[in-house]
Amino acid sequence: MRKSVFLGALTVAGLAAAAAAAGTVDDVKARGKLNCGVATGVPGFAAPDANGEWEGFDVAVCRAVAAAVLGDPKAVEFVPTTGKTRFTALASGEIDMLARNTTWTFSRDVDLKFEFVGVNYYDGQGFMVPKALGVSSAKELDGATVCIQTGTTTELNLADFFRVNNMSYEPVPIETNAEAQQQYLAGACDVYTTDASGLAATRATFENSADHILLPEIISKEPLAPLVRHGDSEWGDIVRWTLNALIAAEEYGVTSTNIGELSAGTDNPEINRLLGTEGKLGEMLGLDADWAKRAIMAGGNYGEIFAKNIGESTPIGLARGLNAQWKDGGLLYSPPFR
Amino acid sequence: MSGTHAHTVGFTRDTMIPQADPPMTSVGAIGWAHKNLFSTWFNAIVTVASLALIFYVLAMIVPWAISPTWESSSLSECRDILAAANGGESGHGACWGVIRERWVQLMFGFYPSHLHWRPVAAFILLGVALAPVLFSDKVPAKLLYFTLAYPFIFPWLLWGGTIWAPLSVAAGFGVGYLAYRIVSAVAGDLLSVLAGVVAALVWWLVLSGYVVDALAGLIPIGLEPVQSRDFGGFMLSITIGVVAIAASLPLGVLLALGRRSDLLIVRYLSVGFIEFIRGVPLITLLFVASTLLNIFMPPGTDFDIILRVLIMVTLFATAYMAEVIRGGLAALPKGQYEGADSLGLNYWQAQRLIIMPQALKISIPGIVSTFIGVFKDTTLVSIIGLMDPLGLTNGIRADTNWNGIVWELYGFIALVFFVFCFSMSRYSMYLERRLHTGRK
Numbered sequence: 001m002r003k004s005v006f007l008g009a010l011t012v013a014g015l016a017a018a019a020a021a022a023g024t025v026d027d028v029k030a031r032g033k034l035n036c037g038v039a040t041g042v043p044g045f046a047a048p049d050a051n052g053e054w055e056g057f058d059v060a061v062c063r064a065v066a067a068a069v070l071g072d073p074k075a076v077e078f079v080p081t082t083g084k085t086r087f088t089a090l091a092s093g094e095i096d097m098l099a100r101n102t103t104w105t106f107s108r109d110v111d112l113k114f115e116f117v118g119v120n121y122y123d124g125q126g127f128m129v130p131k132a133l134g135v136s137s138a139k140e141l142d143g144a145t146v147c148i149q150t151g152t153t154t155e156l157n158l159a160d161f162f163r164v165n166n167m168s169y170e171p172v173p174i175e176t177n178a179e180a181q182q183q184y185l186a187g188a189c190d191v192y193t194t195d196a197s198g199l200a201a202t203r204a205t206f207e208n209s210a211d212h213i214l215l216p217e218i219i220s221k222e223p224l225a226p227l228v229r230h231g232d233s234e235w236g237d238i239v240r241w242t243l244n245a246l247i248a249a250e251e252y253g254v255t256s257t258n259i260g261e262l263s264a265g266t267d268n269p270e271i272n273r274l275l276g277t278e279g280k281l282g283e284m285l286g287l288d289a290d291w292a293k294r295a296i297m298a299g300g301n302y303g304e305i306f307a308k309n310i311g312e313s314t315p316i317g318l319a320r321g322l323n324a325q326w327k328d329g330g331l332l333y334s335p336p337f338r
Numbered sequence: 339m340s341g342t343h344a345h346t347v348g349f350t351r352d353t354m355i356p357q358a359d360p361p362m363t364s365v366g367a368i369g370w371a372h373k374n375l376f377s378t379w380f381n382a383i384v385t386v387a388s389l390a391l392i393f394y395v396l397a398m399i400v401p402w403a404i405s406p407t408w409e410s411s412s413l414s415e416c417r418d419i420l421a422a423a424n425g426g427e428s429g430h431g432a433c434w435g436v437i438r439e440r441w442v443q444l445m446f447g448f449y450p451s452h453l454h455w456r457p458v459a460a461f462i463l464l465g466v467a468l469a470p471v472l473f474s475d476k477v478p479a480k481l482l483y484f485t486l487a488y489p490f491i492f493p494w495l496l497w498g499g500t501i502w503a504p505l506s507v508a509a510g511f512g513v514g515y516l517a518y519r520i521v522s523a524v525a526g527d528l529l530s531v532l533a534g535v536v537a538a539l540v541w542w543l544v545l546s547g548y549v550v551d552a553l554a555g556l557i558p559i560g561l562e563p564v565q566s567r568d569f570g571g572f573m574l575s576i577t578i579g580v581v582a583i584a585a586s587l588p589l590g591v592l593l594a595l596g597r598r599s600d601l602l603i604v605r606y607l608s609v610g611f612i613e614f615i616r617g618v619p620l621i622t623l624l625f626v627a628s629t630l631l632n633i634f635m636p637p638g639t640d641f642d643i644i645l646r647v648l649i650m651v652t653l654f655a656t657a658y659m660a661e662v663i664r665g666g667l668a669a670l671p672k673g674q675y676e677g678a679d680s681l682g683l684n685y686w687q688a689q690r691l692i693i694m695p696q697a698l699k700i701s702i703p704g705i706v707s708t709f710i711g712v713f714k715d716t717t718l719v720s721i722i723g724l725m726d727p728l729g730l731t732n733g734i735r736a737d738t739n740w741n742g743i744v745w746e747l748y749g750f751i752a753l754v755f756f757v758f759c760f761s762m763s764r765y766s767m768y769l770e771r772r773l774h775t776g777r778k
Contacts, residue, residue, distance in 0.1 A: 040729055041736030048733045050439045052448040082723045085628055092632035205742030315738045
């Protein structure tokens with residue numbers, strides 16, 4: 001009796017789950033909220049403010065997707081994930097998408113069965129040294145002590161770089177970025193190495209940030225990308241093209257301020273297709289015609305989001321660099337909206 | 339003989355010496371210091387060295403902690419204030435602005451701010467519900483009914499939703515009891531207990547959902563629901579701690595009795611459970627709760643993450659509690675058991691009246707240590723992405739205004755934890771004194 005009731009309950013749950021697994025986009029619409037996995041706190045990329053509102057560069061992607069699908073950039077349930085829980089949270093369906101400065105690698109894409117929808121930030125591993133060290137290139141770091149987070153790809157990249165350049169170094173293993181800041185400032189190591197965006201954010205917090213410099217060498221490729229589960233291409237398409245819409249909007253000069261004016265119709269057919277006054281792109285995605293307009297209005301185009309969260313006017317102060325539009329010598333290149 | 343004596347004694351006092359004050363070195367502050375601090379040259383050296391160390395530490399901490407930065411709204415503003423106070427030089431001091439701006443968040447996490455009264459009320463009522471248990475000699479015994487009702491009020495206040503859900507859960511116990519009474523009229527003890535359990539489970543798993551829906555449709559009384567995701571800060575720590583502590587004591591008693599039971603299967607099940615849970619780190623259990631269970635369950639099943647964590651932490655605390663209580667049971671002389679037997683008490687009567695009151699009294703320090711340990715262990719949930727105070731520090735330090743702050747945040751959190759744990763420890767000492775009745 002007891003067993004059959006339990007099994008019955010399980011069966012019901014299973015059936016409900018099978019029905020729910022039909023399509024992520026339908027789930028999201030039915031729920032009225034997007035479950036978006038973010039970091040528990042990375043400066044400039046994801047952090048809650050004093051009122052508990054999440055802000056940041058990765059967070060903006062979540063908000064844009066929520067605006068495109070649900071019409072409300074606030075309709076996001078942010079799920080803080082750690083480096084250890086992020087992939088199971090996505091695989092198990094606890095979150096609909098993950099925007100948590102995650103590097104796009106072969107094994108994550110193929111073996112872990114995820115789908116990276118496009119790069120939102122091109123990062124790479126860099127070095128920070130005190131000016132007093134008198135070093136201007138990473139090639140001069142022979143024999144240096146290096147603060148390095150253990151168990152990360154940065155550790156392997158560092159070993160490769162020093163071996164290729166036939167130099168020696170002494171690693172000072174540390175666990176977290178906060179610990180690294182303290183160790184580095186206390187002089188436990190000559191050099192601190194991690195992703196360049198992280199270095200910039202760390203340096204911005206120093207009392208005398210001008211006394212420290214980032215070396216010009218970037219020794220690894222870290223394309224940070226939002227991702228979704230394998231096997232639901234409709235949902236993957238929506239997230240991918242929302243990101244592309246933000247990038248394309250910057251390329252076409254569509255900003256959150258002039259979008260109202262431009263969506264009345266322009267001479268440029270590409271802008272018209274993007275904003276839904278021409279063609280049926282929204283319908284093809286299973287959304288309405290205004291989807292991209294809402295996504296852009298949520299936080300502005302890619303350039304505006306960048307400038308607001310991590311750009312040169314913020315304390316983090318990152319230059320566009322690789323993250324400039326392809327026309328400006330960067331790598332951002334949205335496929336055409338056609 | 340007496341002559342000799344008179345000859346040897348040259349002087350005999352025949353009046354009392356007036357009472358003099360004790361010497362300077364043995365009374366008052368000086369006397370106290372002489373006795374306790376400078377009694378030997380070695381003690382004197384240790385005293386001076388310790389004082390120097392304490393002064394050295396305080397001289398570093400106090401000027402740092404007394405810092406005019408309460409109103410600042412970012413780390414750089416703090417530095418400006420400190421520099422201004424120090425006459426242009428870069429000053430040294432704590433940046434308390436982060437606590438002013440974020441203490442509400444550290445207390446309540448992302449709980450909606452207009453609903454903060456609910457966790458506050460829940461924890462104040464917790465004090466009321468605990469009073470008859472903790473201070474049974476000072477409050478009316480009638481309050482115990484409130485204590486029984488509290489396990490249903492507590493989740494309702496925190497999570498909100500319709501009032502019929504907790505009422506229906508409570509009704510499940512009534513249904514089980516009713517079934518027990520009906521079956522016990524016609525069948526044996528074991529069978530009626532089984533019937534009670536089955537009836538309660540049927541109610542909870544199958545019927546109560548429909549009943550709650552129907553009642554909520556008819557009479558919609560309820561609180562605004564709050565998602566588990568919004569729980570955070572000390573509220574989350576205390577919720578996990580209180581539930582684990584409250585549930586682990588009775589379960590631990592049962593397990594400890596099970597481990598000493600004469601019934602083979604019960605004994606081996608208890609031993610297996612205790613040794614398995616104690617042999618596994620808590621963080622592993624939390625990972626099971628947060629990731630493995632997610633994979634085992636059908637996708638889309640919504641098994642609340644906090645509920646999963648609560649279950650795991652409770653299991654963990656239960657295993658430790660069982661061993662602490664087993665220690666208390668083992669410390670009781672065999673005569674107590676035999677005495678209970680000779681009075682003709684059955685097993686449960688003997689446990690309730692003779693064994694447990696003594697065993698629990700002996701175990702108090704161990705039990706409270708386990709409580710304190712469980713409460714502090716709740717910070718581990720930050721590793722699986724829950725926003726307990728330590729998890730929140732990560733988010734706060736990621737705010738560009740506060741990036742680079744370390745000591746102030748962790749110091750504040752440590753202080754709050756200390757207050758809770760120290761009160762628990764003091765209470766245990768009070769309890770030991772009060773129960774210190776016999777068997778010295």
